[in-house]
Amino acid sequence: MTSAGTLVIQFAYLIATALFILSLRxxxxxxxxxxxxxxxxxxxxxxxxxxxxxHGIVDYRWIAIGxxxxxxxxxxxxxVQMTAVPQRTALSHAFGALCVxxxxxxxxxxxxxxxxxxxxxxxxxxVILGGLTFTGSLMAAGKLQELLPQRPLxxxxxxxxxxxxxxxxxxxxxxxxxxxxxKHLFPFMVAIPLLFGVMMIVPIGGADMPTxxxxxxxxxxxxxxxxGFVLDSxxxxxxxxxxxxxxxxxxxxxxxxMNRSFTNVLFGAFGQVQVSHAAAGEQLPVHxxxxxxxxxxxxxxxxxxxxxxxxxxxxxxxxxVRELFDVLTKRGIEVTFGIHPVAxxxxxxxxxxxxxxxxxxxxxxxxEDANPMFPQTDVALVIGANDVTNPAARTDTGSPIYGMPILxxxxxxxxxxxxxxxxxxxxxxxxxxxxxDKTLMLFGDAKSFVGSIVHELSGGAGH
Amino acid sequence: MQELVNxxxxxxxxxxxxxxxxxRVSPLLHTPLMSLTNALDAIAVVGAIVLxxxxxxxxxxxxxTIAIVAATSNIVGGFLITDRMLKMFKVSRAPKPRx
Numbered sequence: 001m002t003s004a005g006t007l008v009i010q011f012a013y014l015i016a017t018a019l020f021i022l023s024l025r026x027x028x029x030x031x032x033x034x035x036x037x038x039x040x041x042x043x044x045x046x047x048x049x050x051x052x053x054x055h056g057i058v059d060y061r062w063i064a065i066g067x068x069x070x071x072x073x074x075x076x077x078x079x080v081q082m083t084a085v086p087q088r089t090a091l092s093h094a095f096g097a098l099c100v101x102x103x104x105x106x107x108x109x110x111x112x113x114x115x116x117x118x119x120x121x122x123x124x125x126x127v128i129l130g131g132l133t134f135t136g137s138l139m140a141a142g143k144l145q146e147l148l149p150q151r152p153l154x155x156x157x158x159x160x161x162x163x164x165x166x167x168x169x170x171x172x173x174x175x176x177x178x179x180x181x182x183k184h185l186f187p188f189m190v191a192i193p194l195l196f197g198v199m200m201i202v203p204i205g206g207a208d209m210p211t212x213x214x215x216x217x218x219x220x221x222x223x224x225x226x227x228g229f230v231l232d233s234x235x236x237x238x239x240x241x242x243x244x245x246x247x248x249x250x251x252x253x254x255x256x257x258m259n260r261s262f263t264n265v266l267f268g269a270f271g272q273v274q275v276s277h278a279a280a281g282e283q284l285p286v287h288x289x290x291x292x293x294x295x296x297x298x299x300x301x302x303x304x305x306x307x308x309x310x311x312x313x314x315x316x317x318x319x320x321v322r323e324l325f326d327v328l329t330k331r332g333i334e335v336t337f338g339i340h341p342v343a344x345x346x347x348x349x350x351x352x353x354x355x356x357x358x359x360x361x362x363x364x365x366x367x368e369d370a371n372p373m374f375p376q377t378d379v380a381l382v383i384g385a386n387d388v389t390n391p392a393a394r395t396d397t398g399s400p401i402y403g404m405p406i407l408x409x410x411x412x413x414x415x416x417x418x419x420x421x422x423x424x425x426x427x428x429x430x431x432x433x434x435x436x437d438k439t440l441m442l443f444g445d446a447k448s449f450v451g452s453i454v455h456e457l458s459g460g461a462g463h
Numbered sequence: 464m465q466e467l468v469n470x471x472x473x474x475x476x477x478x479x480x481x482x483x484x485x486x487r488v489s490p491l492l493h494t495p496l497m498s499l500t501n502a503l504d505a506i507a508v509v510g511a512i513v514l515x516x517x518x519x520x521x522x523x524x525x526x527x528t529i530a531i532v533a534a535t536s537n538i539v540g541g542f543l544i545t546d547r548m549l550k551m552f553k554v555s556r557a558p559k560p561r562x
Contacts, residue, residue: 020503021480027496028487030552037546040503044538051509057516062528066515070535077536078543085494088544092501092537099530099537103510106523118467217497224507229470231510237470238477243504245481250493341490348493352548360555366490 005055012050013235019043020239024246030361047235082356083313086345087144090213093220094137100223101130105190107230113181120180122229124173128193129223132166135197137216143201144209144345152205165196207310207387209345211254218247250347257341257367259393259404284430289440291449294416295456297440298324301378301414303334305370307407308350309343311384311420315446318357321383323454325359331457336363338370338380338407340388371408380412384446386419390431415439418446495548502541508534 019039026036052063080088104126108115115123142148169192172185204212225240227233255261289297298304306325312318328335337359343350351364365373374380382389385407392399393406409415410433417434419441433439442449488496511534514527 016506020506021484023499023503024481024484024488024496027492027499028484029489030492030549033492033495033549033552034546037499037542037549040499041542044502044506044542047506047509048512051512054513056513058518059516059524062515062524063512063531066511066528066531067535070532071539073532074536074539074541075543077540078547080544082548085498085544085548088540089494089497089501092498092541095533095537096501096504096507099505099507099511099534102526102530102533103507103514106514106526110519110523116464118464122467213497217500221500221504224504225474227507227510229467229474231513232466232470233509234470234473236506236510237474239503239506241474241477242481242485243500245478246485246496246500249482249485250497253490253493346494347497348490348495351491352494352551355548355551355553358551358553361491361552362554364491 005053009050009053012046013233016043016047016050017235017238019046020242024242082352083316084145085352086209086213086349087141089346090137090141090144090216093213093216094134094141096220097130097133097137097223100220100227101127101134101190103227104130104230105186108186109183111180112183112186115180117177119230120177121173122226124176124189126223126226126230127190128169128173129219129226131190131193132197132200133216133219133223135194136201137197137220139198139201140204140209140212140216143204143206150206152203152208154203158199158203162196162199165192165199169193169196206345207342208258210342210347210349211251211258211260213346214247214250214254216247218244218251221245221247253341254347257405259401284435286434286441287437287439288443289416291442291452292456294440294442295453297414297416298328298333298379298381298453299331299457301333303336303373303377304328304379304381305336305338305365305373305377305409305412307338307340307370307380307382307385307389307409308354309340309383309385309388310345310350311386312446313344313350313353313384315384315420317383317446317450318353320447320450320454321354322357322359324450324457325363327454327457336365336370336373338365338367338373338409340367340385340407343385343388367405367407374408374411377412379414379416380409382409382415382417383450384418386431389417389433392430392432396432409433410436410438413438416442418442418444418449420445491552492549495545498541498548499545502538502545505534505537505541508538 020043023036023040026032104123143150172189176185221240221243225237228236228240325335339350387401389407389409391410393401393404415438511527511530514523515531
């Protein structure tokens with residue numbers, strides 16, 4: 001078997017593996033990141049090229065059709081708007097998981113009944129993880145695209161029902177490991193995880209999406225690694241392990257940023273939001289201001305920190321915010337952005353949206369860098385963010401978001417909050433920030449409000 | 464059996480490398496990170512290619528072909544969008560006028 005041909009293929013895989021690791025390594029900084037993409041592309045071409053040389057392949061027709069069709073579907077998926085990147089990502093997790101599940105299924109029917117125990121264990125993992133990731137990701141994409149209701153759907157005993165369904169799938173897997181010849185059981189081992197994937201995402205609301213997408217990313221990677229075990233492909237095991245650990249790290253970061261324990265995340269107990277007891281009834285006063293007043297205060301400041309939330313993206317206000325950034329910077333005012341890890345619908349989403357609006361990335365600060373700066377900041381301008389700025393998370397032990405790390409905008413000298421209406425955040429709780437003496441509420445649509453501030457500031461810039 | 468044990472070693476080591484490498488990725492780039500790992504993960508296409516091309520059964524050929532389509536769309540779309548996003552990340556054009 002170790003002819004010169006297979007050796008060449010193995011070397012192609014070896015180089016591809018090294019390139020994949022380098023690809024992620026270069027992603028550590030924006031300066032080298034594009035080189036990382038190139039490394040990944042070269043590695044991928046090498047791996048596919050090597051595979052096509054394998055002598056087991058006798059018919060190239062279907063391969064060619066698959067590659068062409070995939071490319072035709074892939075190009076528009078690479079061209080979506082930046083606001084739609086979260087649903088695109090969820091959809092690609094679904095595609096990845098679909099590929100893995102289909103290959104696992106085909107491999108089972110080719111090999112049954114002679115499947116060694118260990119192979120059957122990893123094959124079951126491949127199909128179960130792949131199946132639940134496929135439908136789970138489709139559900140997540142549907143919710144993000146607002147094809148499905150964003151509102152979490154919960155009922156009593158949901159976790160127990162879900163876990164019971166998963167347990168049945170695992171039970172079937174154990175039976176198949178013991179008797180891999182029982183072909184009739186296999187369809188159930190595929191179908192039940194497909195059902196579980198749907199049930200897993202049903203109770204999840206829009207604000208929990210960053211954690212969910214990361215978790216699905218991790219599952220997709222692990223299922224691909226399991227496929228690598230089945231096919232004895234080291235390349236696939238490594239790529240799957242890299243993807244799995246990436247998703248895992250991101251889920252941990254996201255769950256920490258939302259103050260949820262990791263077990264809470266693993267068991268899919270998202271979106272279980274208690275409505276605050278304190279919120280009802282109390283109507284505390286707020287100070288509101290007009291665009292003219294806001295412009296005056298901003299124009300007189302030395303330093304401004306803008307805190308954007310998903311509301312800014314919904315209002316499509318990022319380009320107006322860039323104009324505000326430009327006009328303030330031109331006046332010599334130091335403008336930075338404080339970005340909470342869960343601002344947006346997936347990890348890092350807000351950075352991409354602001355980068356798209358041409359805001360230089362050295363002005364985008366993460367939570368750890370932004371928080372020490374607030375006490376020296378003249379104006380903190382909150383746009384479309386709510387719970388991630390709620391000081392109750394720091395002080396009010398009774399608050400449902402108590403303990404969640406927040407951007408401490410209340411430590412700035414003046415706080416301005418652009419908000420569409422008097423509504424509450426996703427956690428359904430009042431934000432004491434709005435009732436502080438130093439806080440000015442700017443009620444209105446984010447895009448037009450920022451636009452009016454820019455208009456005021458550039459009108460007054462001449463003299 | 465020995466092969467599977469070897470594979471477990473590879474998996475464990477790759478997991479550690481992944482952990483250390485990805486921990487260093489700036490939070491700025493977490494979205495491109497996810498789309499890039501997604502594209503790399505679509506290397507699963509190699510398994511699908513072997514299935515679709517080796518004529519073992521009609522069933523395997525059909526599933527293999529669909530799997531190629533799914534994985535290829537991830538490869539093409541994933542690399543395209545990652546590069547598009549990374550192109551947008553720019554530093555401040557001029558050094559800030561310090562007072």
